[in-house]
Amino acid sequence: EAQVTQNPRYLITVTGKKLTVTCSQNMNHEYMSWYRQDPGLGLRQIYYSMNVEVTDKGDVPEGYKVSRKEKRNFPLILESPSPNQTSLYFCASRATGTTYGGNFGPGTRLTVT
Amino acid sequence: QQQVKQSPQSLIVQKGGISIINCAYENTAFDYFPWYQQFPGKGPALLIAIRPDVSEKKEGRFTISFNKSAKQFSLHIMDSQPGDSATYFCAADFWSEKLVFGKGTKLTVNP
Numbered sequence: 001e002a003q004v005t006q007n008p009r010y011l012i013t014v015t016g017k018k019l020t021v022t023c024s025q026n027m028n029h030e031y032m033s034w035y036r037q038d039p040g041l042g043l044r045q046i047y048y049s050m051n052v053e054v055t056d057k058g059d060v061p062e063g064y065k066v067s068r069k070e071k072r073n074f075p076l077i078l079e080s081p082s083p084n085q086t087s088l089y090f091c092a093s094r095a096t097g098t099t100y101g102g103n104f105g106p107g108t109r110l111t112v113t
Numbered sequence: 114q115q116q117v118k119q120s121p122q123s124l125i126v127q128k129g130g131i132s133i134i135n136c137a138y139e140n141t142a143f144d145y146f147p148w149y150q151q152f153p154g155k156g157p158a159l160l161i162a163i164r165p166d167v168s169e170k171k172e173g174r175f176t177i178s179f180n181k182s183a184k185q186f187s188l189h190i191m192d193s194q195p196g197d198s199a200t201y202f203c204a205a206d207f208w209s210e211k212l213v214f215g216k217g218t219k220l221t222v223n224p
Contacts, residue, residue, distance in 0.1 A: 004156075031210075033212070035214075040122075040216060041216060042119075042202060042214040042215055042216035042217050043157070043202065043214040044214070045211060045212065045213075048210065048211070050210070056210075058211065059211075059213075090156050090157070092156075092212075102159070102212075104156030104157050104158065105156055106154075106155065106156050107154075107155070107156050
């Protein structure tokens with residue numbers, strides 16, 4: 001089954017404790033992206049990657065890092081989480097050159113206390 | 114400007130009625146306009162999409178109307194059903210790299 005998986009699905013952590021949210025897709029998609037969803041703000045893009053070793057900032061990249069060492073994986077790293085990063089995070093992927101909207105993961109709900 | 118403005122924030126419709134959600138954009142470089150449907154606890158899923166060279170696209174009960182000169186597009190859900198109750202997001206694609214979302218509309222269809 002074609003899918004985007006994220007882990008963990010739920011995470012409660014404390015300010016300053018480094019964490020990584022993993023994202024993996026099995027569709028051989030070149031393009032991957034991370035979004036955060038906050039009430040009343042919709043989805044905002046954090047980072048995206050057009051292919052392996054190619055990443056770029058989205059609209060809200062502050063406080064986040066990403067890496068793309070393999071085509072299927074695109075982890076989101078919070079080196080020093082803060083309470084304003086409490087949010088619902090989605091990873092998405094799609095084939096480059098297509099505009100069919102892509103596949104979204106199930107989401108990771110992060111709470112930073 | 115890469116914003117997409119979506120209205121209304123919430124919408125209540127009776128079963129069988131028509132649900133209409135509107136979006137407006139500023140950047141004429143956007144070249145693809147998808148709509149997403151999101152149920153609680155799930156990720157957004159592509160519902161229907163349109164390119165700016167088409168004025169209308171219909172898929173079943175869902176229709177996108179696109180007005181290029183006004184830089185507006187809308188989603189119409191005909192014969193709305195309780196199962197359509199979800200949050201709907203319009204979006205605009207920017208050179209296949211950056212998907213810019215509206216803030217969402219929570220639709221409730223009463224039985």
